[in-house]
Amino acid sequence: MDDDAECARKWLVAAGVTAVGDGMWLDAETPGAPMTGNELAHRWTSVAMTDPDLDGAGRLRLAFGFLDLLDDYWVTCEMGFALEHETDPAPAEVFWAGYRARLEAERAYEAVAYSLWVDWFEDRSTVEHAFAEVLGNDLPRLRHPSGEHDRDEPLLRRTRRVLECSGPVPWPIKHPAYQAATRLPELHPALFKALRGSYLDLYGSLDVDPALTILRELRLPPETPDLATLRTVLEGGHSNHYRSPKAWPAAAAS
Numbered sequence: 001m002d003d004d005a006e007c008a009r010k011w012l013v014a015a016g017v018t019a020v021g022d023g024m025w026l027d028a029e030t031p032g033a034p035m036t037g038n039e040l041a042h043r044w045t046s047v048a049m050t051d052p053d054l055d056g057a058g059r060l061r062l063a064f065g066f067l068d069l070l071d072d073y074w075v076t077c078e079m080g081f082a083l084e085h086e087t088d089p090a091p092a093e094v095f096w097a098g099y100r101a102r103l104e105a106e107r108a109y110e111a112v113a114y115s116l117w118v119d120w121f122e123d124r125s126t127v128e129h130a131f132a133e134v135l136g137n138d139l140p141r142l143r144h145p146s147g148e149h150d151r152d153e154p155l156l157r158r159t160r161r162v163l164e165c166s167g168p169v170p171w172p173i174k175h176p177a178y179q180a181a182t183r184l185p186e187l188h189p190a191l192f193k194a195l196r197g198s199y200l201d202l203y204g205s206l207d208v209d210p211a212l213t214i215l216r217e218l219r220l221p222p223e224t225p226d227l228a229t230l231r232t233v234l235e236g237g238h239s240n241h242y243r244s245p246k247a248w249p250a251a252a253a254s
Contacts, residue, residue: 001064001068001101001102001105002068004061004062004064004065004068005065005068005069006065007061007062007065008048008062008064008065008066008068008069009065009069011048011051011062011065012025012040012044015044015047016028016029017040017044020034023036023037024036025037025039025040027043037069037070037071037072038070038072038074040070040072041066041070041072041074041075041078042074044066045063045066045074045075045078046078048062048063048066049062049063049078049079049081049082055088055090056082056086056088056090056091057088057090057091057093057094059082059091060079060082060091060094060095060098061094061098063075063078063079063082064079064098064102067102067109067111067112071109071110071111072111073110073111073114073115075111076111076112076114076115076119077115077119079095080115080119080120083095096133096134099112099116099133099134100133100134100158103134103157103158103161103162104154104155104157104158105154105157106157108161112161113161113164113165114165116130116134116162116165117165117167117168121165121166121167121168121169122168122203124170127168127169127170127173128170128173131162131166131169131173131174131177134158134162135158135159135162135163135177136173136176136177138155138158139176139177139180141155142155142159142177142180142181142183142184143180143183156184156186156187159177159181159187159190160187160190161190162177163177163178163181163187163190163191163193163194164190164193164194164197165197166194166197166198167194167196167197167198167199167200167201167203167204167205168201168203168204168205169205170205171198171205171206171207171210171211174194174198174205175207175210178191178194178195178214179214181194182214182217182218185219188218188219188220189220191214191218192215192218192220192224192227192230195211195214195215195230196226196230198211199211199230199233199234199238199239199240199241199248200241200248202242204240204241205240206239206240207239208234208237208238208239211234212231212234212235215230215231215234216231226252228251229248229251229252232251232254233247233248233251236251
């Protein structure tokens with residue numbers, strides 16, 4: 001990822017764009033008007049994604065360098081736009097490998113998690129494949145960890161981050177991942193956030209009985225915010241806040 005960022009920085013310098021500190025950038029064409037990272041993303045990512053000297057996979061790697069420099073959501077949008085028109089499978093492989101790597105990084109990429117939530121997971125045409133790519137395909141590694149002294153910390157980080165934004169994923173798709181995460185107490189806080197998001201998200205998906213079973217198995221401090229409220233609404237048979245808008249505030253007040 002450091003290499004991707006350095007390549008992106010060199011590409012920008014060649015285009016006349018340089019960092020000036022505090023997250024600001026200067027464009028040689030408008031030297032008196034520093035850009036924010038978001039402004040840079042909107043002005044230059046689309047240019048990078050059409051660089052004639054690069055193939056589709058190379059353009060995505062360059063865009064990931066932009067993401068490493070900026071952590072801006074618009075960069076992920078431009079990558080998604082480019083993939084819509086790709087017939088070569090190589091760029092998609094680069095894209096999902098790049099997402100997995102950044103979900104596993106010690107640094108948190110907010111733009112990656114946000115794009116999964118609002119773009120890939122809310123879209124019923126992409127959610128199944130997206131969830132498989134970022135977590136579902138690796139469930140055997142969660143179900144059968146190699147041992148306490150050989151823990152896969154990057155996979156655990158990726159799992160936490162995917163769980164926390166998985167509210168819109170249809171329950172049949174994500175339920176096996178939730179069950180696998182139940183076996184690992186270190187994932188229980190993220191799994192609770194996943195269940196809460198599955199209930200509270202506008203497009204959240206949750207089946208009450210299996211969700212309640214998972215919730216009861218979580219090892220969490222009893223004073224965990226919203227824990228009692230979520231248990232109450234599930235025990236009342238409610239599956240989504242927007243279908244029963246009075247249930248959550250009533251449970252929270254009780």
